Amino acid sequence: MTDDSRQARWEKRTEAPLAVASLLYLTSYAVQVLAAGLPAAWHGICLAVLFAAWAAFAVDYAVRWRLSGQGPRFVRTHWLDTLVLVLPLLRPLRVVHIYEAVQRRHDRPRLALHARVVAYAGLSALLLGFAGALAVYQHEHAAKGATIRTFGDAVWWASATLATVGYGDVTPVTPLGRLIAVGLMLGGLALLGAVTGSFSSWLLQVFAREDDERPPGR
Incomplete structure (x- = not known):
């Protein structure tokens, strides 16, 4: 199996979970910003969701980098994915991929x-x-x-x-x-x-x- 087909299969399998993670990230961030006087327990839950979503995107980025076989060139050819990883608030835009699949x-x-x-x-x-x-x-x-x-x-x-x-x-x-x-x-x-x-x-x-x-x- 070629790296391209393996990468395509990985992206197909992770598309929906990553879109859900994107929406959870945005929701948790919105709750933290807009919910004044948030209890400490809920604050901790929101932080856990934020870090878990970021970790999911980091793992996905690392796996696709590995499957691409491009080495450091992957960062340059996939600059938008790199930007999305570095700037968390851009991650919800990945939900657009779900719309494309539908x-x-x-x-x-x-x-x-x-x-x-x-x-x-x-x-x-x-x-x-x-x-x-x-x-x-x-x-x-x-x-x-x-x-x-x-x-x-x-x-x-x-x-x-x-x-x-x-x-x-x-x-x-x-x-x-x-x-x-x-x-x-x-x-x-x-x-x-x-x-x-x-x-x-x-x-x-x-x-x-x-x-x-x-x-x-x-």
């Missing part, structure tokens, strides 16, 4: 490519925005001179940042909060570019099909 039957997507791009971008924006709002709220609401004081402020700010609007009514003031803002800006630009490019491609295909169906001489 949309496929006999290796054929149930949705057209353009619809899939829009669906994946929307789901990614929702997860990324929620995770970014949690992170910026955690680091900003108690900071001196902070304008993001409630989770509602954080959600509004994350939505404006992902949409690349940037109203400026609420802004992060801490270095870590601004770093999170840069990440959301880049993510928003990437998602907006994917949706815009897919929509433009779909329009071109529609116009080309209409030209092909038009009778000669008209």
